[in-house]
Amino acid sequence: MEDFTYTISEEQKGERIDKALVTLEADWSRSQIQIWLKDGAVLVNGETAKPNYKVKLNDVITVTVPDVEPLDIEAEDLNLEIVYEDEDVLVVNKPRGMVVHPAPGHTSGTLVNGLMHQVTDLSGINGVLRPGIVHRIDKDTSGLLMVAKNDKAHVSLVDQLVKRTVTRKYTALVHGHIPHDKGTIDAPIGRDSRDRQSMAVIDKGKHAITHFRVIERFGNFTLVECRLETGRTHQIRVHMKYIGFPLAGDPKYGPKKTIEFNGQALHAGVVGFIHPRTEEYLEFEAPLPEEFKTLLEEMKTTVDSKEK
Incomplete structure (x- = not known):
């Protein structure tokens, strides 16, 4: 884990805490900050912050960013068809008959196993069994899936699905x-x-x-x-x-x-x-x-x- 500390200035005072933090740390999204707020990872002057808290001048905010849980999935060469990839996202064409992510009793041959072999980075928001997975399609449905390669991209894509x-x-x-x-x-x-x-x-x-x-x-x-x-x-x-x-x-x-x-x-x-x-x-x-x-x-x- 890593702690980030900020002091509220005149420019941020009166704003909701999530909005203020987005201004202070451009790499974070409001959705990700709201998750940390719910998890109790954001403190204001040493006290756990409420999601709707409006910051005051000279408030000291500490954000504890959790480490991404190490992935413990066996990488498999499944020759996945990746139709697009950059540093943030990829789009993969899943074949029929393939499960998207591992589950108890089904830990191999999934899309995630194949991604672990072909892709260097995957977001960790969904934990060790579903790295990078933003949405799913059923085993016997074929076709395109978005995959996030980092947490910021993951939150953005989920936001778009919600909206x-x-x-x-x-x-x-x-x-x-x-x-x-x-x-x-x-x-x-x-x-x-x-x-x-x-x-x-x-x-x-x-x-x-x-x-x-x-x-x-x-x-x-x-x-x-x-x-x-x-x-x-x-x-x-x-x-x-x-x-x-x-x-x-x-x-x-x-x-x-x-x-x-x-x-x-x-x-x-x-x-x-x-x-x-x-x-x-x-x-x-x-x-x-x-x-x-x-x-x-x-x-x-x-x-x-x-x-x-």
């Missing part, structure tokens, strides 16, 4: 013929009371919004683009089931008789965000995996043959 300014577009194949070309699903999502391993639309759930538009129709299936406004667990899978069009291949939320695809047909194809350092908007796109393309070709062939 809903991150662009996240997915391609999904769903059961059924969606008659309208686009729509918005605004329905709260929470833990399913009947199955604690699943999520569902429930009255007391967290606010969740998914926008969708139809790309192509294949008889009893529809290919859609889904844009997340919020990022709840299993959001697209739950929302599409809620409106009667569950994802094809989905073993948890789809019908028992579905396609053979070893999981839901869902691909995180586009991610866009404001760079934490340059403040430039960056957007990246990953094409559908070959197996997803093959599935769609088979669908099209089947439909065409029936129409002849």
Whole structure:
């Protein structure tokens, strides 16, 4: 741990403590400072500071910055496809079938194991099992993920997710013929009371919004683009089931008789965000995996043959 000490001047007096500290230490963000305040790592004149405290002239503020916990994960050469990387962030194209981070009983073969081999620095905010991980996608969902290489970048990307300014577009194949070309699903999502391993639309759930538009129709299936406004667990899978069009291949939320695809047909194809350092908007796109393309070709062939 390292202590940083500051004395409040005329310029800062009367400001909230988090805002004052951002002025005094440009490398910190208000979100990170608020975390330290909640953890009791910020003192004013030797006393633990409250998050809403307004600083006074000559206040002495001490911030104890915790050490980043050393990472104890085995690095593995998984040949990850990193589509963008700089000193602060990277974007990786996760393959289907890969878990994002280690968990008890599942400590190898994850995206994090691969990142540890290919990337020199990763943020430590989420601890030893999830270094650099800002958001997740399910094991059988392929596509793009943002990864933070330092804590400042991590806080910035999380802030953008909270403020809903991150662009996240997915391609999904769903059961059924969606008659309208686009729509918005605004329905709260929470833990399913009947199955604690699943999520569902429930009255007391967290606010969740998914926008969708139809790309192509294949008889009893529809290919859609889904844009997340919020990022709840299993959001697209739950929302599409809620409106009667569950994802094809989905073993948890789809019908028992579905396609053979070893999981839901869902691909995180586009991610866009404001760079934490340059403040430039960056957007990246990953094409559908070959197996997803093959599935769609088979669908099209089947439909065409029936129409002849």
